[in-house]
Amino acid sequence: MMKKFFVAFIFCCFFTSIALAIDSGPVKVGVNIPVGITLDDGQWQPTVEGYVWTAVIFHEQANFIRIHFDNFxxxxxxxxEVTDPRNQKEIIYANKGLKELKNFWSGSIFSDTAIITYHANRQYDAKEGFTIIEYGAGTVDFLNVNESCTSTVTYENLRCKTRPSAVMANAEKIGHIVFVEGQYQYVCSGSLVSDGSHFLTNEHCMSGGQTTCNTYDVYFEYETTGTSCTSNSATKGSSFSCDQFVTKNACYDYALATLSGNPAGTYGYLEIDPNGVTTTSTNVYIIGHPAGYPKKLMGFGNSSNDVNAVNVDPIFPGSCSNNESDSEIEYEIMSQGGSSGSPVFNESTNKVVALHHAGWDCGNQFSEQGWGINMKKVYPEIESYLGGAPPSGDQLSVTVNITHTYIGDLRVVLTTPTSQTVVLHDNTGSSTDNIHTTYTITGWDGTYAGSWSLSVVDSARYDTGTLDSWSVAATPDGGSTHNASYTGSPIAIPDNNTGGITSTINMY
Known part of the structure; x- marks a missing residue:
C-alpha cells in the first residue's frame, strides 16, 4: 500500500476585496507546508526493471499542489513522476532535477492529491535519491473558476467575444505565473518579448532574482473554455519553467528573465514601442491574469480608457525620487492583484507601451484607476538583452578563478555598485572541474565607483573547492578602464550551504 501523507489545513480566504486598496503586489494563492519526506518513508516495490518507490501527498481543500525537492x-x-490521481498531468524529472539544480520546485498538479513515484535501479542508496522538504498547496481552483469580482465594461474573458486578430495574436504571448516567495505561493502575469524567450514582468513578481525565477511555473494557454464573459471552466495548457534571471529594476518595477523550453518558438513574442506613451490621447488596453483568473482582456474598445496622465516618477511600488518625467502612465482600467506584470497595449498600434504594476483593487467604489511603467523608461534598459546593440561605449568584463571538482554544484553572481546583479554561472557544467573564465557583461549601467561583490554558493554535497581570485575591468562610455581585483588567500566555499561566500572589492 502506498504511504499517504495527510495534512489537515483550513485556508483563510486569500481574495478579500478591500475598498481603497492598491493591487500593487502579487496575489497570495497558497501556503507551503514542511514535511521532510525521505526514501525511508513511502513504499518500495520490486519490478521487472528494478524498484518503484511511491508516496502520496494529500491536502484537504487544496486545488493545486507543488512539490519542493532537495538533494535530488x-x-x-x-x-x-509527479501525477494526480487520474493521471491527467504527468511531470517527469531525472538526473539532478530541474536545470540540474538539485533543489527545486515541481510544476503544479491540479488536485488535492499528488502522487510521487520514483523509478529506481535499486532500493535506497545514500549517494542517490532525494528528499521532499515541503509542498505548496493552494485554494484557487484554476480549472473551475468562480469569480468574485468582475466588470461587464472593462474586464472580460478573452474569448467570450469576437476580437481583432491582432489582439488575439498578442494574447498568445502572455503568461500566467505561479511562484514562491518565502512560505507562500503567489500569482502574477508576464509576456514574451524576444525570439530568445525573454519574459518580462514586474520586479515585485521576481524580487529574489534567480532564486524566485527557479520557482516559476508559467502557462500561456490558461483561458476559459466557453463563451461566458464572466465565469467559466478553464484549461491551463503546457507549463514552462524560468531558466535564467537577466536583470531587474525596482525603481521602474520590471524584471527580465528567459524561459526554458523555447515558448517563443510556439507563441511568438510581443512588439515593444520604445517611445512608450507621450500623450494622454493614447487609448490603451491590458491582457493578463487578474487574481489568477483565466486570461482577461481589460479596457479594450472603451473610449473612456484613454490615458489620463503621464506622470512624474512611478507611484507604486517603485522607489524613484529623481523627478523623472514621463515615467508612469495612468489609465481608467480596472485590475486586481495578479495583473501585475501584464503588458499595456496601444489600441491603435497593438504595441506594448507600458508595464502594468498597480491599480485600485477590484471592488473599489470610487475608481477603476490603474498605473503602468512607461516603456520609454524600461526599453532602453532591456534593449541590449533582446538582440539590440549594447549601451554605447560601456564595456564590462569579470574574470573568475575557482578550484572545484564539480562546477555543476556552483552558482556565481556578480553585484555592481548600483546593485545590478548578473548570474555568471548557474549550476551548469555537471562534473567539470574548475572555473577559469572571463565573462563579458552587457546592459551594465556604466557606474564603476564603489563596492563590487561576487557571491559563490555550493548547493550540493560531497564536492568542495575555493574561490582563488577574481577581478573586474570596467570601461564606462568608451573612457578609461578601471580595474579592481581580489588576489588574497583562497576562500573556502562551504559545501551544500545556501549561504555560500561573498567577496567584496572596491573600485575608484
Missing amino acids: NLAVGEYI
Whole structure:
C-alpha cells in the first residue's frame, strides 16, 4: 500500500476585496507546508526493471499542489513522476532535477492529491535519491473558476467575444505565473518579448532574482473554455519553467528573465514601442491574469480608457525620487492583484507601451484607476538583452578563478555598485572541474565607483573547492578602464550551504 501523507489545513480566504486598496503586489494563492519526506518513508516495490518507490501527498481543500525537492540526485536511467490521481498531468524529472539544480520546485498538479513515484535501479542508496522538504498547496481552483469580482465594461474573458486578430495574436504571448516567495505561493502575469524567450514582468513578481525565477511555473494557454464573459471552466495548457534571471529594476518595477523550453518558438513574442506613451490621447488596453483568473482582456474598445496622465516618477511600488518625467502612465482600467506584470497595449498600434504594476483593487467604489511603467523608461534598459546593440561605449568584463571538482554544484553572481546583479554561472557544467573564465557583461549601467561583490554558493554535497581570485575591468562610455581585483588567500566555499561566500572589492 502506498504511504499517504495527510495534512489537515483550513485556508483563510486569500481574495478579500478591500475598498481603497492598491493591487500593487502579487496575489497570495497558497501556503507551503514542511514535511521532510525521505526514501525511508513511502513504499518500495520490486519490478521487472528494478524498484518503484511511491508516496502520496494529500491536502484537504487544496486545488493545486507543488512539490519542493532537495538533494535530488538520480542515477542514470532513474526518474521521478509527479501525477494526480487520474493521471491527467504527468511531470517527469531525472538526473539532478530541474536545470540540474538539485533543489527545486515541481510544476503544479491540479488536485488535492499528488502522487510521487520514483523509478529506481535499486532500493535506497545514500549517494542517490532525494528528499521532499515541503509542498505548496493552494485554494484557487484554476480549472473551475468562480469569480468574485468582475466588470461587464472593462474586464472580460478573452474569448467570450469576437476580437481583432491582432489582439488575439498578442494574447498568445502572455503568461500566467505561479511562484514562491518565502512560505507562500503567489500569482502574477508576464509576456514574451524576444525570439530568445525573454519574459518580462514586474520586479515585485521576481524580487529574489534567480532564486524566485527557479520557482516559476508559467502557462500561456490558461483561458476559459466557453463563451461566458464572466465565469467559466478553464484549461491551463503546457507549463514552462524560468531558466535564467537577466536583470531587474525596482525603481521602474520590471524584471527580465528567459524561459526554458523555447515558448517563443510556439507563441511568438510581443512588439515593444520604445517611445512608450507621450500623450494622454493614447487609448490603451491590458491582457493578463487578474487574481489568477483565466486570461482577461481589460479596457479594450472603451473610449473612456484613454490615458489620463503621464506622470512624474512611478507611484507604486517603485522607489524613484529623481523627478523623472514621463515615467508612469495612468489609465481608467480596472485590475486586481495578479495583473501585475501584464503588458499595456496601444489600441491603435497593438504595441506594448507600458508595464502594468498597480491599480485600485477590484471592488473599489470610487475608481477603476490603474498605473503602468512607461516603456520609454524600461526599453532602453532591456534593449541590449533582446538582440539590440549594447549601451554605447560601456564595456564590462569579470574574470573568475575557482578550484572545484564539480562546477555543476556552483552558482556565481556578480553585484555592481548600483546593485545590478548578473548570474555568471548557474549550476551548469555537471562534473567539470574548475572555473577559469572571463565573462563579458552587457546592459551594465556604466557606474564603476564603489563596492563590487561576487557571491559563490555550493548547493550540493560531497564536492568542495575555493574561490582563488577574481577581478573586474570596467570601461564606462568608451573612457578609461578601471580595474579592481581580489588576489588574497583562497576562500573556502562551504559545501551544500545556501549561504555560500561573498567577496567584496572596491573600485575608484
